[in-house]
Structure formats: C-alpha cells, structure tokens
Amino acid sequence: MTATSNTFRLGEDLLTAGTALAIARGDMKLQCSSTAKKKVVASYEVVRQIVDKGHPVYGINTGFGPLCTTKISKEETSILQTNILQSHSVGVGQPVAGEIAKLMLVLKAHSLAKGFSGISEATLDRIIWHIENNAIPIVPSQGSVGASGDLAPLSHLFLPLIGLGKVEFEGKTMDTPLFFKKTGLQSLALGPKEGLALINGTQFIAAHAIRVVEKLHSCLSQADIIGAMMIEGLQGSVKPFYEKLHQLRPFKGNIHVAKRIGKLLQGSEILEDHIDCERVQDPYSLRCIPQVHGASRNTWLHLKELLEVELNAVTDNPVIIDKDLTISGGNFHGQPLAMALDYACLAASEIGNISDRRIYLALEGNSPGVPKLLMKDTGINSGYMILQYTSAALASENKGLCFPASADSIPTSLGQEDHVSMGSISGRKALRVLDNVEKILAIELLTAAQAFEYRKPLKSGIFLEEVHLEVRKKVSFADKDRVFADDIEKGIQMIRGQVLLDIIDRVRKKEKISLKTKYSDEFEVY
Structure with missing residues (x-):
C-alpha cells in the first residue's frame, strides 16, 4: 500500500524514489507498526530455531562464500556475525555523500522490516534511530562489485552498531566510541544471521x-x-x-x-x-x-x-x-x-x-x-x-x-561468486x-x-x-x-x-x- 499521510510504515507501504528522498531529508517520518514488528520477531525466532537444531543453513551456522561448507558451532554464531562486519569493511576512496548513506539506511530498514531476514527488533530499532537522529555512518565509495550484496559499503554503514567505524553527527565526523559517549548508546550484540542480513543487499546501488x-x-x-x-x-x-x-x-x-x-x-x-x-x-x-x-x-x-x-x-x-x-x-x-x-x-x-x-x-x-x-x-x-x-x-x-x-564481471570469493x-x-x-x-x-x-x-x-x-x-x-x-x-x-x-x-x-x-x-x-x- 502507498503511504497516505506524512508517516511511512516500514515493511508495509510502497517505497518510491520520491518517498525515500522525503524520509532522508526529514520531510516524512518513519514508523514500524506492530504488524511489521511481529513479522520481524517471527523471522528472528526461526533463525534461533535453526541454530538450536544445528541443521546447516548458509550464513547462520556456516561460513561465508567459499567457506559455506565450514560448520559454525552454536556458541560461535554470534561471533561470526560480528566478524563479518569487520572482515568485509574493506572500502576505499572518498566517502559517499551523507544523503546517499542515509538513503542506504532507509532502504535497508524497509527491506528488513518485511520480516524475511532474521533480524532482531532491537537492531531494526537502532537503524531507525540513526535515521531519525541524522547520525549517518561514513561509507567509502569504492569496493562493491554489486553482487552478494553491496558488501563493503554496507559493512561500513553498520560498523557503528558494534561500536566501530565513523559517524557524521551534529555536523562533525567522529569515531563511534566518541559518538556513543555523546549519545549514551552502546554496542549491539548481533544474533545469528544479523551481520549477514545487514551487509547482504543492493542498498548502495539502489541509493x-x-x-x-x-x-x-x-x-x-x-x-x-x-x-x-x-x-x-x-x-x-x-x-x-x-x-x-x-x-x-x-x-x-x-x-x-x-x-x-x-x-x-x-x-x-x-x-x-x-x-x-x-x-x-x-x-x-x-x-x-x-x-x-x-x-x-x-x-x-x-x-x-x-x-x-x-x-x-x-x-x-x-x-x-x-x-x-x-x-x-x-x-x-x-x-x-x-x-x-x-x-x-x-x-x-x-x-x-x-x-x-x-x-x-x-x-x-x-x-x-x-x-x-x-x-x-x-x-x-x-x-x-x-x-x-x-x-x-x-x-x-x-x-x-x-x-x-555491467558489461564487465570479475570472479570473486574464490569462484563461488563467479x-x-x-x-x-x-x-x-x-x-x-x-x-x-x-x-x-x-x-x-x-x-x-x-x-x-x-x-x-x-x-x-x-x-x-x-x-x-x-x-x-x-x-x-x-x-x-x-x-x-x-x-x-x-x-x-x-x-x-x-x-x-x-x-x-x-x-x-x-x-x-x-x-x-x-x-x-x-x-x-x-
């Protein structure tokens, strides 16, 4: 459905380019309804059950890319998600414009709120907080090959969730620890699949x-x-x-x-x-x-x-x-x-x-x-x-x-992403x-x-x-x-x-x- 007021319902309303720009520019508010939150919670619970049962599912209890056959223990699934944000933060070049990075946050929040990604409600709420408070992560412009998601830029976008990276806040660029000190926020403990859900997607291209x-x-x-x-x-x-x-x-x-x-x-x-x-x-x-x-x-x-x-x-x-x-x-x-x-x-x-x-x-x-x-x-x-x-x-x-x-393609991930x-x-x-x-x-x-x-x-x-x-x-x-x-x-x-x-x-x-x-x-x- 299409947003009918000055509030956009994540995961429910139809997002257009104009609506996304209105949200990024502060002309439209965000809302995550109880209906969307129920879907998010249900999806997160499915991931928890997968971990408990131990049946191998890519990116939840296995490694990534060419490491997809490597089993990860139940105890290590959370560490895996934190590590993926760090290891995939390999962007270079000048940062993208702040509005591009903010659009990436908006697009990712809308996608996650549909309830098919296994993300936690707390993580989604933190992303929404960044949008509403104009706390925009610094994202290098180069490093994505546009498949397996925009991995590098999205990794930089979400480093602040785990206390790393840099943020543009109140007109200043600062390291995330200082940003936390100013806002009283703390690092999130990512659950199984959350890191992968954050960095896998086309939000850099779409923004x-x-x-x-x-x-x-x-x-x-x-x-x-x-x-x-x-x-x-x-x-x-x-x-x-x-x-x-x-x-x-x-x-x-x-x-x-x-x-x-x-x-x-x-x-x-x-x-x-x-x-x-x-x-x-x-x-x-x-x-x-x-x-x-x-x-x-x-x-x-x-x-x-x-x-x-x-x-x-x-x-x-x-x-x-x-x-x-x-x-x-x-x-x-x-x-x-x-x-x-x-x-x-x-x-x-x-x-x-x-x-x-x-x-x-x-x-x-x-x-x-x-x-x-x-x-x-x-x-x-x-x-x-x-x-x-x-x-x-x-x-x-x-x-x-x-x-x-798009006429070019270079194999990556040891040929898994060929x-x-x-x-x-x-x-x-x-x-x-x-x-x-x-x-x-x-x-x-x-x-x-x-x-x-x-x-x-x-x-x-x-x-x-x-x-x-x-x-x-x-x-x-x-x-x-x-x-x-x-x-x-x-x-x-x-x-x-x-x-x-x-x-x-x-x-x-x-x-x-x-x-x-x-x-x-x-x-x-x-």
Whole structure:
C-alpha cells in the first residue's frame, strides 16, 4: 500500500524514489507498526530455531562464500556475525555523500522490516534511530562489485552498531566510541544471521539509483525549457513539435516532450515573426529535440519502474520464507539495476551531447539577427566562443564514462561468486555524468539567453519571458568579454537549484495554464 499521510510504515507501504528522498531529508517520518514488528520477531525466532537444531543453513551456522561448507558451532554464531562486519569493511576512496548513506539506511530498514531476514527488533530499532537522529555512518565509495550484496559499503554503514567505524553527527565526523559517549548508546550484540542480513543487499546501488532518478528528471525537464529558449533565439520552427507528427511514431517520451515544448512556445511573437520564412528545416539539435530528449525520457521511465520494484524487495540472503523454508538464492545480485543505470548513464550523456550541439549552433551566426559568437563587437572580443570548449570537454568526458560497467564481471570469493554486476560502479558513473550534464545545460542556458536577447523587442510566450527575466537577474547581457566562469557558476547553481522549474510552476499557477500531457503522470512523478 502507498503511504497516505506524512508517516511511512516500514515493511508495509510502497517505497518510491520520491518517498525515500522525503524520509532522508526529514520531510516524512518513519514508523514500524506492530504488524511489521511481529513479522520481524517471527523471522528472528526461526533463525534461533535453526541454530538450536544445528541443521546447516548458509550464513547462520556456516561460513561465508567459499567457506559455506565450514560448520559454525552454536556458541560461535554470534561471533561470526560480528566478524563479518569487520572482515568485509574493506572500502576505499572518498566517502559517499551523507544523503546517499542515509538513503542506504532507509532502504535497508524497509527491506528488513518485511520480516524475511532474521533480524532482531532491537537492531531494526537502532537503524531507525540513526535515521531519525541524522547520525549517518561514513561509507567509502569504492569496493562493491554489486553482487552478494553491496558488501563493503554496507559493512561500513553498520560498523557503528558494534561500536566501530565513523559517524557524521551534529555536523562533525567522529569515531563511534566518541559518538556513543555523546549519545549514551552502546554496542549491539548481533544474533545469528544479523551481520549477514545487514551487509547482504543492493542498498548502495539502489541509493545511487534514487539520486540518478531525481537528477536525470531535473536535467530532462530543464533541457526542454532551455531547448525551447534556444529555438526562439535561433528562430527555429515549431512544426517539428506538432502532435500530428508524433502520433505517427507514438513513443511516450517523444509525445511528452513535443507537447511540453509546444506549450512553452505558445503565444510567441518571435514564432509569428518568421512563420513565412524560406528556411525549409532546422538542424537536428533543434528539430529532433522530441526524439532525442524523448528517448532519454523513456530511459528514465524504465529506470524508475525497475527501481520501484527494487526498493520494495527483499535482497539479502538467505531468505527466511517461513519456519519450514529457508532459501539461499540470488536476490542480492545487482544486475537488474546495473544494466538500467548504464542505460540511464547513456541517456544522460545524450542530453549533454545535444545541448552542446545547440550551443555550437548558436555561435555560428547563421540565424538572422544573431551575431557570430553571440556578440556584435568581435575581434577584440572572443564572445561566447570558449564557453563551447568547456561544454565540448564535458560532453567528451561523459562519452568516456558511458562504457557499461555491467558489461564487465570479475570472479570473486574464490569462484563461488563467479558473475557479479558491477552495479555500484554503474550508479557512481551515472551521477558523475549527470554532474557534467548540469554544467553543460548551464552553459546552454547562458547562450540561449544571449541569443534570445537579440529577438527584442519581440516577445516569446509568457513562460520563456519569465525564465529569461530570471536569468538576467543573475547574469547580465554580455556586450564585451568578461570572466565567463563566474556566469557559468551562476548558471550551474540555477540548474542545480531547479530555478527554471520553479519559474514554470509559478507562471503555470498564476496564469492557470495546464502543462499536463497524456503521459505526465508517468513522467512527472517519482
């Protein structure tokens, strides 16, 4: 079921990317209901019975990986679970962002609360405490191969439960013993299977996928707006956005993008001014926006749908089905998200590629009234020439990052884990590409606003006029060279702050104009 209030019920409600972000950002509270707790307690009791009976079950009374045939005595099962957190904490590299680590806590708590993992109620309560009190463990970014779970990062995530590792708390990074001293907490004594349940799962991959879904959606939505402004600046045609054209090739993303841009251009004097011009067709970077942006929209939708399945799944191992059935399977394998994240990485890169092409197009000086390099007095001034060098460099860097991590696999665990997903790398790469795309879009925003200026005194539609006005509040029209890096940084902050989307929403509400399309419910909600 879906959360209907400002409280999310762990293990029961449907978790989405947006809901997970709301919890991580403190906009939604968590609750573990009595129903969920009963399931957790029952699952934990099954594990206790397995230990008492002594029948070998992987990870409960056996070793891990290639040590799966090594029996562990009843007395040593607790030590085994503590040891696994220590031995698997082998992460390296810079720590992941605090929000990523907090999302990992949220996702793991939701999975454990479903009652198939043999975790204790006390351990689940401690994880919830960390979320509610914003006490976020430090998690290195490298070390997971995306199968057998995200073992290394999840091990670091839960070291503080046993008094080890580091925690970001009240604005400071501190060793867990000091954190315990400040909070009065004590180490937990992990029961049989608890350590394995904590570190086996896809929460590192999924947490990155949540941020990819959010950032890619933001880039896609703002790319449409900036593309529409560039169409106006370069006197592009509106005909390639007609619905009748796209009904003949009815991909959801294409139809959605074409409709949005058509509405953004509605009421434009600029379009009317050149409606009878002799230009037959525009270059692809303008004419094919619905096809290119639309394809990336479809990719985003694919990732969102797969991610929603993963966020509500049980991904550790073994899984406690009931008192008579425990299954050692492969739900921890990251392949489903790994491939989708690689696809999303390419989709993001393509938004940057076509944006760079529009930037280049704006500099050519082939559109009536728009000077070469977007500046009239060139020679002594270079104009916007070198900004495109930066967008070209970023677009090229992204191409190098598009090699699919999921195409690779290196056997681990002495061959027991002989095919792995590398999905953790897929997620990290996709976010790097999106960071670059935000910068490219910022540069296109500046160049589109500069071209747009040359259309005065003609006006565009009300949406783009308001966007242009907001850009000019932060970045003035350039009639001579200056340190454009400062302008670019302001543009980046606008993109990352989703300023353009806020303006569109404000105008839409004020003017009571609907921007909904046939597929808005799918493409605008996550």
